[in-house]
Amino acid sequence: MDKSPASVIREEIRGIAAYHVPDSTGMVKLDAMENPYGLPSDLTQEIGRLAAQAGLNRYPDPTARALKVRLRQAMQIPDAMEILLGNGSDELIQMLALAVNKPGAVLLGVEPSFVMFRMIAAFVGLRYVGVPLTADFGLDLSALQEAIRAHRPALTFLAYPNNPTGNLFDAAAVERVAEVSPGLVVVDEAYHAFAGKSLLPQLARHPNLLVMRTLSKLGLAGLRLGLLIGRVEWLAELDKLRLPYNINVLTQTVAECVLSRGDLLEKQAAAIRSERARVLGRLAALHGIRPFPSDANFILFRVANANTVFATLKAHGILIKNVSGSHPMLAECLRVTVGAPEENERFLEALCASVPCAA
Numbered sequence: 001m002d003k004s005p006a007s008v009i010r011e012e013i014r015g016i017a018a019y020h021v022p023d024s025t026g027m028v029k030l031d032a033m034e035n036p037y038g039l040p041s042d043l044t045q046e047i048g049r050l051a052a053q054a055g056l057n058r059y060p061d062p063t064a065r066a067l068k069v070r071l072r073q074a075m076q077i078p079d080a081m082e083i084l085l086g087n088g089s090d091e092l093i094q095m096l097a098l099a100v101n102k103p104g105a106v107l108l109g110v111e112p113s114f115v116m117f118r119m120i121a122a123f124v125g126l127r128y129v130g131v132p133l134t135a136d137f138g139l140d141l142s143a144l145q146e147a148i149r150a151h152r153p154a155l156t157f158l159a160y161p162n163n164p165t166g167n168l169f170d171a172a173a174v175e176r177v178a179e180v181s182p183g184l185v186v187v188d189e190a191y192h193a194f195a196g197k198s199l200l201p202q203l204a205r206h207p208n209l210l211v212m213r214t215l216s217k218l219g220l221a222g223l224r225l226g227l228l229i230g231r232v233e234w235l236a237e238l239d240k241l242r243l244p245y246n247i248n249v250l251t252q253t254v255a256e257c258v259l260s261r262g263d264l265l266e267k268q269a270a271a272i273r274s275e276r277a278r279v280l281g282r283l284a285a286l287h288g289i290r291p292f293p294s295d296a297n298f299i300l301f302r303v304a305n306a307n308t309v310f311a312t313l314k315a316h317g318i319l320i321k322n323v324s325g326s327h328p329m330l331a332e333c334l335r336v337t338v339g340a341p342e343e344n345e346r347f348l349e350a351l352c353a354s355v356p357c358a359a
Contacts, residue, residue: 012122027319028343033298035219036340037268043261050253060249067252071227074259081203082232084239085247089190089214089226090116095241097124100154108153112327117157137165139173145180154183161191164323164335166294168195178206186210191217191296193269203230215255217297218265223251272297276338282348288355298337306332309354316350
């Protein structure tokens with residue numbers, strides 16, 4: 001009797017690689033789009049006091065009512081829209097994929113984009129269809145509309161701004177996708193704090209449009225908190241797939257506390273936006289490097305011999321993301337998170353030492 005994984009685990013699961021997170025010990029970590037800034041001591045002391053008082057022996061509020069109120073205030077979520085919370089955006093993506101997975105259902109995305117859209121489709125057994133972006137990483141609206149007509153997707157994901165390219169898609173084109181789609185269209189606004197634009201105001205116009213956000217890029221990546229925003233009739237159905245007590249006591253307590261300091265979060269986001277502009281300018285001035293415009297907290301750039309440059313940066317103690325082999329449109333591309341000024345300087349110095357023509 002065969003008792004190996006091959007006899008039990010689905011073939012499509014055995015055929016994919018697990019999401020890899022590299023060891024960053026001792027490195028300047030600029031590979032994961034994290035906020036480089038910590039919290040001030042008065043806020044960490046308050047968090048410590050609240051954590052000490054938290055009832056860890058009891059299950060958390062299953063609906064996180066107080067946290068939802070704070071999120072609604074902090075993100076100016078329309079009163080008519082409901083909120084569904086997830087253990088990071090990844091759990092929400094998986095809930096959505098599970099909910100629509102009828103026989104023959106399709107999940108539609110664009111390429112290149114956030115890898116978890118495609119991976120989670122494989123996890124749950126949904127057929128995935130990816131539509132290539134244009135040469136400048138914009139939406140190919142005609143190709144998208146043709147794919148929607150041909151495949152009738154139950155679920156479509158569009159990242160706004162897109163990862164790993166960093167650009168905002170044309171908002172009118174995104175709305176057009178919602179208009180012609182028979183299923184749900186989810187706009188992932190993970191980087192909304194750095195973009196200055198959102199499709200939240202358009203939720204009332206499109207009954208099948210949802211907006212997804214996360215607190216990870218705001219400096220709370222360790223909490224793993226994502227939220228889905230949309231009409232109650234959709235979120236009531238999706239809530240049936242949410243595992244009980246999925247948002248733990250400490251996440252609810254800490255997130256509610258930190259979100260009360262909107263001034264601090266905006267100050268940090270503004271500092272990152274300022275550094276983004278500075279680093280973009282420095283990269284653009286270097287010979288042999290082509291940075292792409294970014295509305296996120298990272299920058300995609302193309303350089304000859306990207307694999308060698310990535311390895312050399314790593315040898316200098318700088319960890320960024322090598323996306324060169326992930327999609328043909330990203331050939332010879334690397335992605336760097338915008339860090340604190342001193343981190344960005346170390347990256348730029350190491351890059352100049354890695355690229356002979358970057359003088």
